[in-house]
Amino acid sequence: MKDDKARDQQAQLAPAEAARRRFLAGVAGAAGVALAPGVLLYGVAGAKAPDAPVTDQVRWGLLIDTTKCATECDACVTACKTENGWGQNEVRSRPDQRAHWIRKLTVKDRSSGHVMSMPMMCQHCETAPCADVCPTGASFRRIDGIVLVDKHICIGCRYCMMACPYKARSFIHENLEGQKPYAPRGKGTVESCTLCVHRVDAGEQPACVVACNRDGHKAMVFGDLRDPNSEISKVIRARGSTQVRADLQLNPGVQYQGF
């Protein structure tokens, strides 16, 4: 019914009016062509407006190719330290007390002697044991898959650290200064890799991924695991992926290739 009505109105328009409408449609089309790449980029990167809610339409993930990751390279670790401000300002803590948001892990097969290198950080599990055991709910998983610590309600019980199978979390053992405004850190609370949530929400890639692709060996791909057309989904579909401690069935968002 509505369509019929619209057609009737179109038929009654004066020729001049029809020409004006065609002109406007043309302008709109040209503007669309000009703006489309930006809109397209915006859509792929998934940046959200500051006040827009997080959505479960995406699941952020990270794919690491251990065959490309070089033993001597620590570009991802350095970038994470610089971006999130850890690794420099713990002056009183012993080495075993200092925070590690990301670390390079060397894995050697006992029988064959095969050695591989890889970055290890919070694996952003779908069923995160840290979030399960946290008494206050400070450890939580955003619906887009990023596991975080709410620094306002973390009481520093460290139960999450006991529960994490990846040793991904650190407790802050001393008073800190010089924190980054977007990466709050403080004595007596637990912290870990945030997947650079402040960058991801702004449509950028995590600092480690940028560094790996710029200074490293292009071993990391970041993207939306839910989007079948994202690069990460395509690579995983083509070549498969493995999860560390897959036997625990935590379905981490960080996945690996090469072992």
Place this chain on the structure above:
Amino acid sequence: MSKIRFTTIEGRSPGFYALIGVLGVFLLGAAFAWHTMETEGHWVTGMSNQVIWGTPHIFAVFLIVAASGALNTASVSSVFQRAEYKPMARLSALLAIALLVGGLAILVLDLGRPDRLIVAMTYYNFKSIFAWNIFLYTGFMAVVAIYLWMMMDRNMTAFARPAGIAAFTWRIILTTGTGSIFGFLIARDALGTALLAPMFVIMSFSYGTAIFLLVLVAAYRWTGRPLGDAAVLRVKNLLSVFVISVFYFVLVYHLTNLYFTAKHDVEAFLLLDGGPVTQAFWWVQIGLGTVVPLALFWSPWTKDSIAAAIAGAILVIVGGFGQMYVTIIGSQLYPLELFPGKEISSDFFDGVVGHYAPSSYELLLGLGGVALSLLIVVLALKVLPFIPERLDDAEEGAS
């Protein structure tokens, strides 16, 4: 049938004030330790990002587990209606509350942010066994307090048994919860088993009864009240059954692990080459905490000796601390297996056995919790009638 007369202790002797003074010194020490840890941060402790829970947790978990067990005597009296335990029931319930308060105080003061205790009480994640335990602990104190009231108020004694049954049920659930804090951890090879829940329940029976025996003897001897051998030996016999029960659970735990090839490495660490963990297991937990007390409790030469019963109870407590060390510290010193069967290394101590040396601050905090528990008992005995005037054999036979 003679009536049991419960009275307060006089609490005016130099010895009483000396005891209060000594406990006060320990509390001051703990306050100093906590203040330092709170202002400086945990870098002053031996804890780290490898050994996350340290000596304060050994003390706290021991006291919380023992608190539940200290209620044994009252439970045997009220739930299983054994009249001979009734005179000791009030002290048993008092000790249960006191030990729990001491243990919880340590746990709270060791938090990274103890100032956020209100957060722990207002934000709950009900999937967390820790959150359940917050309710179980506070509820236990309330239930046992009501139980004490029913026992002590002449008009309410009819409700003592239902209250006793409620307290008994609650403490079983409570210690199941405490054991599950460790049992629910998939990450740690030495933990993550359902066996830990019943094992903690039976451990609570053992530790709590040992502490009860010592407090009973001290309360009577130090106040010059008559205490018959039969009362002490009865508690000792109960304790010996609990010690052998704990050993049974330990045996089943290790035998099961030894059967699983995947657990061979962690078992080798605990039983053979774990350094201080292995030594604590064999010498403290098994030797001092199990074999020697059982020999003292059962050998024909010492089974009727009060001194042997006291020595045995002390050793059960020492062994309990050893068991806590093996369970809590040992499970963390053993590295996480990110790639089972492969060797891993990093600058974050992956793949290597951890190191833990407790600092004096941690010890002071832990001892302060014990002192707090004892101080509560001593002051309560002075204020309210928790113990009978006499507990000698003739009196017991009559009641």
